Amino acid sequence: MRAFTEEQTMFRQAYRRFLAAEVVPHMARFREQGVVDREVYRKAGEQGFLMVWPDECYGGMGDRDIRFEQVIIEEIARADVFEFFAPLHSRLVGPYLDTFGNAEQKQRWLPGCVSGETILAVAMTEPDAGSDLAGMRTHARDMGDHYLLNGAKTYISNGLLADLVVVAAKTDPENNPHAMALMVVERGMPGFERGKKLDKMGLAAQDTAELFFHDVKVPKANVLGDPSKGFHYLMHGLAEERLLAAFQNVGMARKAFDITRTFVMERRVFGKPLSAQQNTQFQMAAIEAELDMAQVYVDQCATWLNEGQLSSARAARAKLLSSEALWRMLDLGVQLHGGTGYMMESPICRMFVDGRVARILAGSSEIMKLIIAREIFADDYPSLLD
Structure with a gap:
């Protein structure tokens, strides 16, 4: 049972409608021009979707529960509009202004960030x-x-x-x-x-x-x-950044799963749906189980973050496992689509190239393994923490 409140469920429904009205119809044009229109940020700000956590005096809701951002990222994945990366603005960069900025700086910058007039x-x-x-x-x-x-x-x-x-x-x-x-x-x-x-x-x-x-x-x-402490400030935000990446990884993987499931049920091979083949069933069953387990751990990490208990190693595990699971899902999706999956007009093909960066951004899979290893062997090899 996922731990979303009634308010967050209503927020999800409203945000889904916003994306359907203001982002999805324009994505082809945004991709052609290479950038999302600034107006989308302003419209998101007007409806209270851009930065939820700032205090009301800056125009936000004052609710710092990370699950609001999780809802936003999951709905962006569901709508297949990953390039509208509002969470970068809202929850990756914005908190630096709030956590380390003084009262004057917050008053100077946060209202424009909440409204969408100022992009970060x-x-x-x-x-x-x-x-x-x-x-x-x-x-x-x-x-x-x-x-x-x-x-x-x-x-x-x-x-x-x-x-x-x-x-x-x-x-x-x-x-x-x-x-x-x-x-x-x-x-x-x-x-x-x-x-x-x-x-x-x-x-x-x-x-x-x-x-x-x-x-x-x-x-x-x-x-x-x-x-002199900017290095420590950056380290402070990296665990949350990696959790946000994990939200996106799982959401994107689930979208790829749904696209692939629909395709294999419709595609006929030797007179039967591709989904009737045992290999297809076993492959989809295995990846579905993996995605469910990734979702459970990522949800737990959201709880840990809200409670102030999300360590670097926990966030690294979420980011590593979710990005690798996403990559396996995308590869499987292209494979099960056959020739169709190799065509850029196919959603699974575009997601395949879009999703490759997941194992790199916010720290590569290799860096995540180093972070996890430091926790495992810190008592035996203290130099790993240097």
Whole structure:
């Protein structure tokens, strides 16, 4: 029994209607133009769907239950509109402003984020630094009343749409590779430039870009929290980020399962439905059991997060298992579709290329295994925690 409240169930129904009216009819155009219209964010904000958790004084509902975001992600999966990645804005980036921002910063930025007038992104990844944040080269020099920011970021989701970008930059690169600041760079700041939209394997409508910073003057009023503790701030948000990825993985896998189930029941082979073949039944039975087990664990992780008990290793397990299960489902889906599954006009084919990134984003499967291993062997090999 899944632990959604009556309010969350009503929220799900309303959000499903929103997607059907404002997103689904336009997805073909969004994919062709390579980006979702800004207007979709504003409409989501108007109806209270963009950022649920901020306090009412900022325009939100003030309910921080992660299950609201789980509902949003599951409905995005059900509608097959993964490129409308509102959770990146709402629950990956927004909390940095709330958790580490001061009262003035929250009042300055959160209302626009809730309304959809202001779109968010976070910039951590660099060409030579992904999961290894200590390898970051972007740096910020203290100039008294501001920081001088220089560097480059890549693979930044919402890179083109974003009005505010939370940028991670080292503040003492010579002496302390972990000393870094999270600073909010605003659209239009001199020296802040965006590269062209990156041409990805999948997720055609989800804009991903390179960002460049050339002597950008970032006021100290735009720095979140302690300018030497940005590394720890990023670590604070990674467990939740990986859980959100797990929500999407399971939702996407379930959508692929449903598409494949419908296809094998309709496709006839040797005079019988493909679903009548024992191999098809066994393959679908095995993956369905795997997805059910993944869903149970991911739901438990949501409970742990709400209770403040979601550890890095627990989140890593959810992300690892869900992304690998998704990949197996997508591969099976294409296989059971046969030649149809290899055609880009087929939903399962597009989902196959869209879903490949799941084993990479928010930390690759290999990184997840390292995190889990650290917990398993920490007592025997303390150096693993370094």
